[in-house]
Amino acid sequence: MTQGTPLDWPGAEDHLPPDSWGRGPARESWLPWSFVGLVALLVAGRFLLAPHLTAPALQTWATIFVAVCVQALPFLVFGVALSAAITAFVPASFWTRALPRQTYAAVPVAGVAGAVLPGCECASVPVASGLMARGVAPAAALAFLLASPAINPVVLVATAVAFPGDPAMVVARFGASLTVAVLAGWIWARFGRSEWLPVPRRTAAPGHGKWGAFVDAMCHDLLHTGGFLVIGGLTAATLNVVVPRSWLTSVAGIPVVSVLVLALLAVLLSICSEADAFVAASLTAFSPTAKLAFLVVGPMVDLKLIALQAGTFGRPFTWRFVPLTLTLAIGVSFVTGWVLL
């Protein structure tokens, strides 16, 4: 997306007066007190409330919720830092030189480039958004978004460790994930409309210096994506506690249904892509194709990711892109599983 299109919302930067207008010292003085107040509230709560919040279901829920957040935060911080660095330090011209000019050619290149970002899906959302803000074609950035968490070296090694003596699973995961990413990118390039995916942000404001732009972009992205990560963590933890695992084994033997069930489970559990291979390997009752579907769907579509995408790219985008990706992921898993496994 080039600068100056209506999507950049020209004027959005200055339809409100600058910060300094009408900002009096009186308004700032409440801040330290609110901080003290909040900390006092937490300390008091720790002694008054914590001894009573001990129901096992609540504690299990809280452990899983906190675990999802704590585990994802370093990757989110890393992804946001990378995204902010891309916007602040990498000139837009770099991307036009690095990627083929033709969108259809850029999509597979971006998909393969996903292999070099060793993170999980939380990191790839802000990075893809940063790429778009820097003028990379949305379809190519989306291919990167989908491919990166599934085919990076860390995830592939984890898959190989989880399926010892079964290298076909690693190959199938790599092939199927890359195929889905490229197909989704192409379909978006062909049918996607720019009004579904506004890129409203950040063309590093002049005059603030690069570090200033970096700090501002990082704060903004962290607050934004972090908030949506919490939404994803809340839903994933709730479903983790509410959905009994025992009903899984009852459907494991049915050919097509079992694949769909594991794909759905991948969406609900929202496990980090670096860990999902171990969970897939433990579902011994299921067919290899069903496990493959779990591995392909998980890094591309899950509750945490849907929340992150909705927050970063907007709801009109998300409710179109998520079903597209899910359908592609399940379809490609069926075909790959049939051919390779």
Place this chain on the structure above:
Amino acid sequence: MGAAVKRQTQSLMLLILGGALLNISAFSSTYVNYVKPGFRPLLVGAGAVLVILALASFIRQWRGQGDGHDHAHDHGPRVAWLLAVPVFAIVLIAPPALGSFAAGGEDDGPAPRPPAPAAFRKLSDGVPQLALGEFIGRAYDPAGTSLAGRQVRLTGFVVPSKKKNLWYVTRMQISCCAADALALKVAVRGVPAPRENSWVQVTGSWIPWKGKIPNGYVIPDMTATDVVKIDQPAEPYE
């Protein structure tokens, strides 16, 4: 409230979140209840980045340099309030390591991560301390019966059973964080069940399979001779 105040609140959010992250990783070891021990440097790093970023943002606003382009999407600031939820969960609920509720009841459940049989050495003499995963792996080891007739010691928490004269010594196995936890269970016979969820060290011997190694996953059994209550280990997960 003006945009500036809003931005300061947001920086405050980052500061509190970073502080909570540092508190569970750098200043205590609570983080092992949620993620693998190897995550510590990542958590400390992320917490430090959040705190530094919040301070840098405060300084920029104090010097009047903060950019004003937040209003491009007004839903951003509101969703940022949610960042307080994990902080409140950490402080108020202080979630412990997953216990018997998460380990579930009777079902044999999904099998643990497949062990690599080649890694199994000969059991050391005396009464060796085994991880539950290794015990289960050895019980399923097609190559031999290294456990047969041996006294071993297992560490885990207590999950009661509806079946008579039986309880499970249990440990959760995680590969990344508590969301992907699987329960490793060994059924204990021969001693009465201690209090649910208490941590114990069980000494006993494996009860060999009747006939062949089962095809699906069945929880292995042991006959216990001794149960000692212990504190929760420093690393609650396997």
